[in-house]
Amino acid sequence: MLNLAVILRESAAARPDAPAVLHDGGVVTYAELDARSDALAAGLAARGVRPGTAIALQLPNIPEFLVAYYGILKAGGVVVPMNVLLRAPEIAYQLTDSGARALITWAGTAAEAGKAAAEAGVGEVYVVGAGTFDDLLAPVAEPLPLCERAPGDTAAVVYTSGTTGVPKGAELTHFQLYMNADIPGRLFEIRPDDVVIAALPFFHVYGMSSTMNLAVRFGAALSLVPRFTPDRVLATIERDRATVFDGVPTMFGALLASARTTDYDTSSLRVCVSGGDAIPAHVLDEFERQFRVPILEGYGMTETASTITFNRSPEDRRMYSVGKPVWGVEVEVWDDDDRRLPPGRGHIGELVTRGYHTMRRYHGHPAATADAFRGGWFHTGDLGYADADGFFYIVDRKKELIIRGGYNVYPREVEEVLYRHPDLIEAAVIGVPDERLGQEVKAIVVPAPGRTPAAGDIVEYCRERLAAYKYPRLVELRDELPLTASGKVAKKELV
Structure with missing residues (x-):
C-alpha cells in the first residue's frame, strides 16, 4: 500500500x-x-x-x-x-x-x-x-x-x-x-529548514512534482507566488529568506534583468534548479555571477513525473549539460532506426528512457501510448547526445528541427548566439516555409530596454558566429515572446 x-x-x-x-x-x-x-x-x-x-x-x-x-x-x-x-x-x-x-x-x-x-x-x-x-x-x-x-x-x-x-x-x-x-x-540535499520559492505553477508537472511534493516530502516550507513576475519573486525571496528557487530558463533571464535595476536582498539563496527547457549558457553564467548561487540544471517531462536527469551538486555537475540519469533511471540516445548511438557531440539522436519514472500510459489513448513506448523505451521527442562521462546534453525538440537546404539547423544553437547579443534579452528561432530551401531560419527577438537594434545588424552578428546554413536571414523584433503557463516560450504560437 x-x-x-x-x-x-x-x-x-x-x-x-x-x-x-x-x-x-x-x-x-x-x-x-x-x-x-x-x-x-x-x-x-x-x-x-x-x-x-x-x-x-x-x-x-x-x-x-x-x-x-x-x-x-x-x-x-x-x-x-x-x-x-x-x-x-x-x-x-x-x-x-x-x-x-x-x-x-x-x-x-x-x-x-x-x-x-x-x-x-x-x-x-x-x-x-x-x-x-x-x-x-x-x-x-x-x-x-x-x-x-x-x-x-x-x-x-x-x-x-x-x-x-x-x-x-x-x-x-x-x-x-x-x-x-x-x-x-x-x-541537492533539501533540508527541513529550507524555504522553497513556489513560482512554478502547481498544475504543471514541474511545479507539482519537483517543487510542491519535493518540499512536502522533506518538511520544507513553500513560499507561494501565485503569478510570476521578477520583482514579486525577488521581493518574496527577501521577505521569506528563501533558500531554494526552482524555475525555467525564461524566469532566470527575467530575474537577471530585474536584478540589474533593483536592490533586493537575495543572499539567503543557497541553490537554484533549472528545468523545463535547456538554459542558455550566457544566462546561466550571468545569473550565477550576479546572484552568487549555483544553478543545477536538470531534464524531465510530464510523462516522467518529471525528472530524468540532473546535475547532482555544485561539485558533481557538468556546466551546460542536463546532468546524469537519476537513481533507477536509464537513458540512451537512439538514431532514427532505433539503434543506440555512441557518446560524442557528433552523435545526436533522440533521447529514450526507461525506469520507474515513466507514466503508466496516456489516459484513453492506447495507440499514442504504444507509439511512445515502442521498443520498450519511452521516446522523449528530444534530440541530444551524451559525453564520455555519462552527462547528457539537450540539443532541441525533434519536431522543432529546421532542415534548410538539406542541412540540419538546431534552433537552440542559434538562440545561444542571440542570447549573447548585448542588445537582446530574449530570443526564439523557428523554421518558416521557403520555396527554394524547404525552410528558412527566422529569429524572433526581444530587445533590451532602451535598445533598438536593426534587424540587419542582428543577422550580421549571427553570420559572423555561425556556419552559413545556420544563421537567420529573417529577424522579427517584438516587445515580448508568448509563454506557456510554465514559463517556456510557446513556439507553437510563433509558428
Whole structure:
C-alpha cells in the first residue's frame, strides 16, 4: 500500500508546528495543512468519492491547492490538475477525457469553468473564494486513515501542453510521484529548514512534482507566488529568506534583468534548479555571477513525473549539460532506426528512457501510448547526445528541427548566439516555409530596454558566429515572446 499523501502525513507528524506554506495571508503549519486536507478528504468521501474517482483541480499557487491536492489523494481520488488559463472548450475537453466527476476551481476562472462543466456534464463545481469550496470541508475529530492505494495506481492525470497535437493525459502513479520527490530532493540535499520559492505553477508537472511534493516530502516550507513576475519573486525571496528557487530558463533571464535595476536582498539563496527547457549558457553564467548561487540544471517531462536527469551538486555537475540519469533511471540516445548511438557531440539522436519514472500510459489513448513506448523505451521527442562521462546534453525538440537546404539547423544553437547579443534579452528561432530551401531560419527577438537594434545588424552578428546554413536571414523584433503557463516560450504560437 502506498498513498502519496503519506508525505504530508509524515512531515506533519515529525514537525507539526513547522511552516508548510508561506503566503501573503500568513503561514499554514504542517499540522494545519494535514488537518484541512483531512477535512476535504472526509467531505469528498461523504459525496461518494471512491478509490480511482477523478477530481479536476484548477487553482493557482494558493494554499487551497495543497489542501485540495492532498485531500483528493487521501480520499483515494485521482487528481487532474488543470491550467488556470484554459478557456471553456479546453477545460471541457480535459474534464470529458479524464472522466472527472467534479471540478475544484477559483473565482478567477469560475465563469469559464462553469461553462465547461455544463458542456462536459460535470454537475459538481466547487469554487475557492465563493463559499462552495468551504462546503467540502467536513469536520474531522481525528486524523483520517489514508485510503489504501497500490504503488502502481494512478495518483494524477497531468495533461501535456498539446504542442504536437491534442493534449493527452499522462497517468502518473503514487510510487512514481513519491520517487520523484524523494530522489531529486536527496540529490541537492533539501533540508527541513529550507524555504522553497513556489513560482512554478502547481498544475504543471514541474511545479507539482519537483517543487510542491519535493518540499512536502522533506518538511520544507513553500513560499507561494501565485503569478510570476521578477520583482514579486525577488521581493518574496527577501521577505521569506528563501533558500531554494526552482524555475525555467525564461524566469532566470527575467530575474537577471530585474536584478540589474533593483536592490533586493537575495543572499539567503543557497541553490537554484533549472528545468523545463535547456538554459542558455550566457544566462546561466550571468545569473550565477550576479546572484552568487549555483544553478543545477536538470531534464524531465510530464510523462516522467518529471525528472530524468540532473546535475547532482555544485561539485558533481557538468556546466551546460542536463546532468546524469537519476537513481533507477536509464537513458540512451537512439538514431532514427532505433539503434543506440555512441557518446560524442557528433552523435545526436533522440533521447529514450526507461525506469520507474515513466507514466503508466496516456489516459484513453492506447495507440499514442504504444507509439511512445515502442521498443520498450519511452521516446522523449528530444534530440541530444551524451559525453564520455555519462552527462547528457539537450540539443532541441525533434519536431522543432529546421532542415534548410538539406542541412540540419538546431534552433537552440542559434538562440545561444542571440542570447549573447548585448542588445537582446530574449530570443526564439523557428523554421518558416521557403520555396527554394524547404525552410528558412527566422529569429524572433526581444530587445533590451532602451535598445533598438536593426534587424540587419542582428543577422550580421549571427553570420559572423555561425556556419552559413545556420544563421537567420529573417529577424522579427517584438516587445515580448508568448509563454506557456510554465514559463517556456510557446513556439507553437510563433509558428
